Amino acid sequence: MFGSIILMNTTLIEIRRAKPTDAVSVAETHDEAWRNAYRGIIPGAELEKLISRRGPAWWESAIRKGSRVALLGFGDRIAGYANYGRNRARSLFYDGEIYEIYLRPEFQGLGFGRRLFTAARRDLAQSGLKSLVIWALSDNDPAVEFYRALGGRAVARSSEKFGNRTLDKVAFAWRA
Numbered sequence: 001m002f003g004s005i006i007l008m009n010t011t012l013i014e015i016r017r018a019k020p021t022d023a024v025s026v027a028e029t030h031d032e033a034w035r036n037a038y039r040g041i042i043p044g045a046e047l048e049k050l051i052s053r054r055g056p057a058w059w060e061s062a063i064r065k066g067s068r069v070a071l072l073g074f075g076d077r078i079a080g081y082a083n084y085g086r087n088r089a090r091s092l093f094y095d096g097e098i099y100e101i102y103l104r105p106e107f108q109g110l111g112f113g114r115r116l117f118t119a120a121r122r123d124l125a126q127s128g129l130k131s132l133v134i135w136a137l138s139d140n141d142p143a144v145e146f147y148r149a150l151g152g153r154a155v156a157r158s159s160e161k162f163g164n165r166t167l168d169k170v171a172f173a174w175r176a
């Protein structure tokens with residue numbers, strides 16, 4: 001379904017659906033990416049709490065229950081993942097949502113985020129979810145720039161409390 005297999009200097013790069021045995025690598029990728037992206041944005045104690053809730057057991061259970069998680073494999077490493085499904089915000093008239101898209105820090109800025117986004121969008125469209133949204137913290141400048149570069153339009157704003165800090169969020173959307 002994802003079929004994105006490229007050889008770059010003999011390193012195999014592929015996008016595929018996560019299996020329960022990938023849970024440890026996905027949890028590691030999540031931890032590294034979150035610490036790197038949100039340090040200085042989400043209060044430290046709250047950030048560690050959020051990360052600790054999303055360990056291998058959480059990922060294994062989510063994958064087993066059928067959550068859609070796409071991985072980008074770089075050789076024998078997992079460079080990043082995206083998880084996605086039905087749009088959760090009923091007030092927004094979009095079919096699908098990419099809940100998270102994260103790359104390990106050393107794999108950022110190489111075009112892999114675009115590949116993961118495209119694979120997730122295609123997979124959503126194949127199951128009839130043709131338009132989509134993604135939420136980002138407004139302070140997460142690299143993510144905001146990334147979604148703009150991918151043609152997303154800011155369509156809604158909201159906020160969320162993290163410990164004692166309230167942070168603004170922005171929803172980017174892509175039409176069918």
Ligand SMILES: CC(C)(COP(=O)(O)OP(=O)(O)OC[C@H]1O[C@@H](n2cnc3c(N)ncnc32)[C@H](O)[C@@H]1OP(=O)(O)O)[C@@H](O)C(=O)NCCC(=O)NCCS
Nearest residue numbers: 037102103108109110111112113114136142143145146149
């Ligand atoms: C955001 C993220 C998924 C983007 O993936 P990436 O592989 O680094 O981005 P790509 O190399 O595929 O870039 C795709 C496009 O976005 C643009 N872009 C990416 N990061 C950018 C930045 N910080 N500033 C400006 N433009 C940026 C690129 O220039 C590129 O544009 P082009 O294709 O027109 O040249 C990745 O950097 C990441 O995981 N960041 C940390 C976690 C995070 O914030 N995730 C999103 C949470 S909402």
